Amino acid sequence: MLSRRRLAGLALAGALGPLSAPFRPASAQPVSVGAAGRRAITIVVPYASGGPPHFVGRLLGVRLSRLLGEPVVVENRPGQGGLSGVCYAGEAQPDGRTLLLATNGLYAMTMNIRSCRFDFTAALTPVGLLARTPLVLCVPAASPIRSVADLAQAARRAPGALRYVTPHAYNLPTLLLADMLEISVTSVLVSGALAGFEALDKGDAEFTLLGLGAAVPFIHGGRLRALGVSASHRTAQLPDVPTLAEAGLPGFEVATDFALFAPTGTPEGTLTRLNQASIEALSGQDVMTLLAPIGVEPMQGTRAAFPAYLEAENRRWLQLTRQFDITSMERPR
Structure with a gap:
């Protein structure tokens, strides 16, 4: 798996080319967000390199x-x-030179945990929704569980015995499911994707919800x-895998969403121009072709649409954290 994902990353990096390569769509005009000679615009990705957020950030940065x-x-x-x-990113100058690319796992899930003291919505303002990737409900290939109904029956026969892998004490999409x-169900703490697959292989866990890009190589x-x-x-x-709604969970629609933010106080005109440029940057069949191997689909979200989206995301996950009385993502001692 690691070699295939690494190759996908190298292919993406090669396809992006150097920053100096010419690119000027007919519909696009140069957009200025600051005076010439100022420091480079920095897109902060609050995750390790190599995963989908890094690839999306890299592609966005080049374009x-x-x-x-x-x-x-x-x-x-x-x-x-x-x-x-x-x-x-939240403490940077609000001049349009520092941006944050974050997933809803941060801005709508982690930020609703009571142990998190950082006020995300006060410190950062949205530029726009960039992209989305769905999750895949998976079991080991040798598992007797062959459907969502089988999974539910197995869990009801032994409440709490069915285990899922997660890098945190809780995985909110899994708890929603x-x-x-x-x-x-019970969480099995793992250090990363590879450790999670090993836990499934060894029988230390029975199922997982994985990002599409990570799941596809193991499924195939x-x-x-x-x-x-x-x-x-x-x-x-x-194409042959049903949606979870088709599989018996009507209304279950969850994705990892990627959004761009700037420090609060960034001028509205700068935010608007950055939003327009980011939409243009992630438009086109070539972009979809580059992102398809990691299971990511561009969203082209406007600033006007973002507040309603963010409110709905926050409401859904805040309700769940309160329902399960989750105050920290650390494993309880």
């Missing part, structure tokens, strides 16, 4: 640089579950069986 006519750099700042990068199925390689995709429609990567 924005060409559209804006200015250098754009991508800076990975992992740590504290993403909070290190969030705090760094369990809540809708009215079952009890015969190590995992997909029970359903959390999107509103079937995906091109797994």
Whole structure:
């Protein structure tokens, strides 16, 4: 798996080319967000390099640089579950030179945990929704569980015995799934994707919800069986796998969303121009082709549409954290 994902990353990096390569769509005009000679625009990615957020940030940075006519750099700042990068971006000058690319796992999930003292919505303002990737409900290929109904039956026969892998004490999409199925499940803490697959292989866990890009190589390689995709429609990567709504969970639609933010106080005109440029940057069939191997679909979200989206996301996950009395993403001692 690591070699295939690494190759996908190298292919993406090669396809992007150098920052100096010419790129000027007919519909696009250079957009200025600051005076010439100012420092480069930095896109802070609060996760380690190599994953979908990094790839999306890299692609966005290259295209924005060409559209804006200015250098754009991508800076990975992992740590504290993403909070290190969030705090760094939130404390930057509101001049349009520092941006944050974050997923809803941070801005709508982690930020609703009571132990998180950082006020995300006060420190950062949205530029726009960039992209989305669905999750895939998977079990080991040798598992007797072959459907969502089988999963629910197995969990009801032994409440709490069914285990899922997660890098945190809790995985909110999995808890939402369990809540809708009215079952009890137990988390198995792992250090990363590879450790999670090993836990499934060894029988230390029975199922997982994975990002589409991470799941596809293992499904096609015969190590995992997909029970359903959390999107509103079937995906091109797994056309024979039903949506979870089709598989017996009507209304279950969850995705990892990627959004761009700037420090609060950034001039409205700058935010608008950055939003327009980011939409242009992630438009076109070539972009979709580059992002398809990691299961990511551009969204082209406007600033006007973002507040309603963010309110709905926050409401859904805040309700769940309160329902399960989750105050920290650390494993309880």
